Amino acid sequence: xxxxxxxxxxxxxxxxxxxxxxxxxxxxxxxxxxxxxxxxxxxxxxxxxxxxxxxxxxxxxxxxxxxxxxxxxxxxxxxxxxxxxxxxxxxxxxxxxxxxxxxxxxxxxxxxxxxxxxxxxxxxxxxxxxxxxxxxxxxxxxxxxxxxxxxxxxxxxxxxxxxxxxxxxxxxxxxxxxxxxxxxxx
Amino acid sequence: xxxxxxxxxxxxxxxxxxxxxxxxxxxxxxxxxxxxxxxxxxxxxxxxxxxxxxxxxxxxxxxxxxxxxxxxxxxxxxxxxxxxxxxxxxxxxxxxxxxxxxxxxxxxxxxxxxxxxxxxxxxxxxxxxxxxxxxxxxxxxxxxxxxxxxxxxxxxxxxxxxxxxxxxxxxxxxxxxxxxxxxxxxxxxxxxxxxxxxxxxxxxxxxxxxxxxxxxxxxxxxxxxxxxxxxxxxxxxxxxxxxxxxxxxxxxxxxxxxxxxxxxxxxxxxxxxxxxxxxxxxxxxxxxxxxxx
Numbered sequence: 362x363x364x365x366x367x368x369x370x371x372x373x374x375x376x377x378x379x380x381x382x383x384x385x386x387x388x389x390x391x392x393x394x395x396x397x398x399x400x401x402x403x404x405x406x407x408x409x410x411x412x413x414x415x416x417x418x419x420x421x422x423x424x425x426x427x428x429x430x431x432x433x434x435x436x437x438x439x440x441x442x443x444x445x446x447x448x449x450x451x452x453x454x455x456x457x458x459x460x461x462x463x464x465x466x467x468x469x470x471x472x473x474x475x476x477x478x479x480x481x482x483x484x485x486x487x488x489x490x491x492x493x494x495x496x497x498x499x500x501x502x503x504x505x506x507x508x509x510x511x512x513x514x515x516x517x518x519x520x521x522x523x524x525x526x527x528x529x530x531x532x533x534x535x536x537x538x539x540x541x542x543x544x545x546x547x
Numbered sequence: 548x549x550x551x552x553x554x555x556x557x558x559x560x561x562x563x564x565x566x567x568x569x570x571x572x573x574x575x576x577x578x579x580x581x582x583x584x585x586x587x588x589x590x591x592x593x594x595x596x597x598x599x600x601x602x603x604x605x606x607x608x609x610x611x612x613x614x615x616x617x618x619x620x621x622x623x624x625x626x627x628x629x630x631x632x633x634x635x636x637x638x639x640x641x642x643x644x645x646x647x648x649x650x651x652x653x654x655x656x657x658x659x660x661x662x663x664x665x666x667x668x669x670x671x672x673x674x675x676x677x678x679x680x681x682x683x684x685x686x687x688x689x690x691x692x693x694x695x696x697x698x699x700x701x702x703x704x705x706x707x708x709x710x711x712x713x714x715x716x717x718x719x720x721x722x723x724x725x726x727x728x729x730x731x732x733x734x735x736x737x738x739x740x741x742x743x744x745x746x747x748x749x750x751x752x753x754x755x756x757x758x759x760x761x762x763x764x765x766x767x768x769x770x771x772x773x774x775x776x777x778x779x780x781x782x783x784x785x786x787x788x789x790x791x792x793x794x795x796x797x798x799x800x801x802x803x804x805x806x807x808x809x810x811x812x813x814x815x816x817x818x819x820x821x822x823x824x825x826x827x828x829x830x831x832x833x834x835x836x837x838x839x840x
Contacts, residue, residue, distance in 0.1 A: 365821050366794075366822040366823060369821070372621075372622055372625060373622070373699060373794070373795035373798055376618035376619065376621070376699075376797065377696075377703055379614040379618050380614045380618060380700060381703070383614045486652050489552060489553035489652070490552045491551035491552065491558060520712050520719055520721070520731065521714075521717060521733065521734045521736050522733050522736065522790055523717035523736025523759060523762070523788075524717060524736065524738075524758065524760070524761055524762035524788065531553065535652055
């Protein structure tokens, strides 16, 4: 019986090759990939939104009158976002909604918290890196976790295939970072 | 080395096994992440500024598009032809209507204009000129191929390493061998229990992608999830999860979606014809393996 896989394998490898032959991976600058911020670049007051215990977000707007949630992170941070010196003020800066820079945000649900670093340039999110993950997940939940969480848990299964994992906690974390990035003046 | 970033509404986790220097490895990982960034910029239907949504502004006239959009779209249209439209990248509007319309970072809600009935035949691609022509206003959804394609591009960046896994929210490619010099063991998520696998597989230089109905659901309508049959406009319920193992993630991605849509009777022979492997799970947790696992 004629197997159909050949045609599709060729289609896939041609597709990959086509992207490379177009030079997309040699010409692009990596300017937007500046991600050398220290992990605990956390603002003194994590401007926490209201969280309910079941992990859902109680309010998604940007008022900050909810209870302050402490995550036990050392408050050694400075409030100023690190990038101001790298980004010369230009005219478009005036009307921008967010400051340029890398901002750390946190999200939590009943199993723990996660931390992301959101990089913003000219009001666009250019990068979101998971900087720490304190979720008390069991082994099979360890999808996309930094080393320290993994350790050597009982077996070699460190990866899981499953329906696309979606997490309110990560949306919350990104929103938290955006709140900190928001230009308050004007 | 292991790093995780967020792209395409999911967490992309890259881990490597290598003797190469940290700097060299890090550079490769960064380039692998860039593949996701670029594919997202090209193919997203959640951003007005993506190449795809921009190109869709033009009706009835061919526009040149980059390979980052052309290639996954071409692949999706071939799959659409093969399945006679069961798999159809013009389901974008239907997805919007089903509530999958919000950008995961910006919260931007998409409300696109679209003709009542559209099919993949309303998209014409010309490989010679690399142009896209839409016959009618429609919304292209590459949700079932774009992530897989990004994984394949990322794998290309990491292929010189002894081992690596690129895991994009449960769709993954495992290259080479793990720290112990063995094939990578991959657990398949239990649909109902967060902390359990329903099965495990060993793979090396292969992709595994899972389409499941248990994670992304419509919050208002119980029987609507993100996998939808464009002909019936309904979400099939015969499987709860379909995992496909194939040489490329784009193939595994599309074929897991198709197997899910085909349902229990037809998907087995479909998978066998493709010479690939599949692990399907029914809502009652019956596991069906096919393709010589």
